[in-house]
Amino acid sequence: MEINETTLKELKTKMGVIQTEFMQKKIPIIAIFEGWSAAGKGTVISQLINRMDPRGYNVFSIEPELESRFSPLCEMYETLPPYGNMSVLDGSWYTRTVASFVREKISTKQLNELCQSTTDFERALANDGYIILKFFLDIPKEEQKKRMDELKDKKSTAWRVKEFDEYQNDHYFEFKECYETVMERTDTAFSPWIKVSATNKQDAVYSIFNEIISAIERANAAKQVPQYPFAQNIPTEPTKGLDGCDLNAYLPKDEYKGVLKDLQKKITKLQTQLYIKKIPVVVAYEGWDAAGKGGNIRRLSSALDPRGFDVIPIAAPSEADRAHHYMWRFWKNLPKSGHTAIFDRTWYGRVMVERIEGFCSEAEWKRAFEEINEFETYLAKQGHVVLKFFINIDADEQLRRFEARRDTPEKSWKLTDEDWRNREKWDVYYSAVSEMIERTNTEQAPWHVIASNDKSYARIKVLSTVAKAFEKALDDA
């Protein structure tokens, strides 16, 4: 196809116009540029953004072989655009994964697991309205060699050819085979791969522009305005999720201090081992208001080196949180290798408060169960220790504690009107919690329902569960 300057200029202008539409309609777009080194990704991206409003996009450069202490998808979470924005990715976790595989740093099994998790991740985004387009810029081995030689010949461009690029050309066919496998496994209707011949760069630019513009046009046309507020959704019958938790469980006061100290010492030692072996840990805390989450978390965290853990308190989502997929604020707080992230309330808010109060649609909270299971499976498969605690009390115990807080001046700030309002909905929450536990109690990430009418018992129970999980992870490592 003949491309002339005018046509390209028209496309650029169209891109600028269409951008004001997706910005206004709050559609988020992810354009991933993959392909061979020297295929011309930089040129394509330059053209693409040429007429775009800088308030509406961000370009990210992903180094192909940076050693990272974060899991592969975790890095991608950082590049996630807010609604109405576009992320342009020069390289992505795909390059890194393919390079790791060719250099034999990861196995076929790990490669396949990563492909599965990526597809799950991309589906979750697409369901939330993200447009995802993945371009592979293709050139033959000889063409790549030729372009790299030309770059190396000139003093001003020689630095552009890195060790990695030469390695890739030397192992072109191993890379090709791996790319093909990965692309086949992650090619979906909601996140398609588009292979583009980049031997002629202008042709490549032209077809990429057309793909992006038509995808956005389709999305613009289809976009529906959500109907706020959503209907509140109240499950009527509790399932068995919270059964089998004996709330009378209790630990004699005189035993508590000794057992606590021993367990904390044990956890301190085990965490050091996890740190050395670079195993990351995710601890999720849920539970009733006044169930004793705070004190429980403190008993755990004071056994950990403060330089190796973060407590992430989850309250109402901020402005930035609301401008992204609901999982974003959790994704971006995942731990580095060897570190521990303790979430004080979690992503389960989606199927509890957000469901019950109508902060999300029925379709949204319904698919959240699957998305959450996929997310936790990803963490487990990527070597994270995943621990989920539901700190459980009964309604009478909650009332006693609320009254005690109300009547104790230095604790009264802990008690809000909202706590009382939530308490009125105890039965509704009970049903939602039991359904949640049933549907997300997976082998990779089982729930631990912790009886906490006796706080001492609950603390010891959590700490011993943590210690056991740490030991198991070290044995398996």
Added chain:
Amino acid sequence: MEINETTLKELKTKMGVIQTEFMQKKIPIIAIFEGWSAAGKGTVISQLINRMDPRGYNVFSIEPELESRFSPLCEMYETLPPYGNMSVLDGSWYTRTVASFVREKISTKQLNELCQSTTDFERALANDGYIILKFFLDIPKEEQKKRMDELKDKKSTAWRVKEFDEYQNDHYFEFKECYETVMERTDTAFSPWIKVSATNKQDAVYSIFNEIISAIERANAAKQVPQYPFAQNIPTEPTKGLDGCDLNAYLPKDEYKGVLKDLQKKITKLQTQLYIKKIPVVVAYEGWDAAGKGGNIRRLSSALDPRGFDVIPIAAPSEADRAHHYMWRFWKNLPKSGHTAIFDRTWYGRVMVERIEGFCSEAEWKRAFEEINEFETYLAKQGHVVLKFFINIDADEQLRRFEARRDTPEKSWKLTDEDWRNREKWDVYYSAVSEMIERTNTEQAPWHVIASNDKSYARIKVLSTVAKAFEKALDDA
């Protein structure tokens, strides 16, 4: 002094109580822990946060010798707590700077400049209500050696002693001398150094607790609630800041395209050189509404590799922005080495719109001039190319452009009611702008006032100014 368990427990509890106060009063606190390796920083931090609410603090671990592509203070900006929060820093830029000096990676001149910039930075924070406490945990050389040997003797702790720690012990007295210089130069009333003997760890913990608690108590007592909204402040007489800009300046249409292409090619080449030499660039754009900033920026950015620059559009501050020092959103967008950050509107908002509309107090915008000059001096001394453009048109030209936007359907979204409201205050803004330019036109970061009644002229003028600055930076490098 005798310290027993009970006293320590009381201090921890007091810390927990006092925290609810500084959270409610929105006081931000920075506690920096510096000192010798193996002095017990981890232990102190553990104790400090033991009874604190995790919603109110964050612990940051700063590696002493990480190679970073960001300038030293830029790293610290990341650890800045929001109002009402506390950042606990295990190590800081101080460790890194001292280590760089001892290992002869930076000169005495650079060390002194960094000390000066840090003091400026800490003063700006303190003026904004931040409490800053810097602890130096001191142990003698022999004690450090002894502790490290003990760690190395046990298999479970040997990994804790890093190459850097041994180097530090071997060069103890060089480190000591450098630390003393740095501490002397950065010890101020608003950001004091507190040297603590850490030979006995419990004594150290005790005195650190007392220092922190009393500093917070003093601040709690002194804290005044700001009186919103502040009085609007309108300078009456324009100074000479905008004089000497000939708005009739004009470039013949037939010359524009050729000159533009040549300049863009030149800038592309120069930026590649800057990238190789790892020189970062900061470009600040200010100007009247409809002066043509957007188009001007695009002519510059399309000459740059999209993987090497970011355009940072500055609109009304977000929730997160408002929870920090007003410079925070600029600090956190500073470029990596070799990269370019283009700010579309800037920190000068403080002395224009915020001043005029009363979004900040008189004291705040008045000291902003100095803070801005210090900030830009820091950037320049740290090797950034700093370019500031004020895109200038007259009131008649603005009216013509507003009317053209209003009457052109695909451009009308660019024009808002606020633009018309701002236009009514043209004279007031004119005076504020001219004062701003006079007071912040420094040798390190001079203003370029760009006549833009003819947009083509303005674009060429900016590009040639950029090219010249790039050439100069490369010559000086």
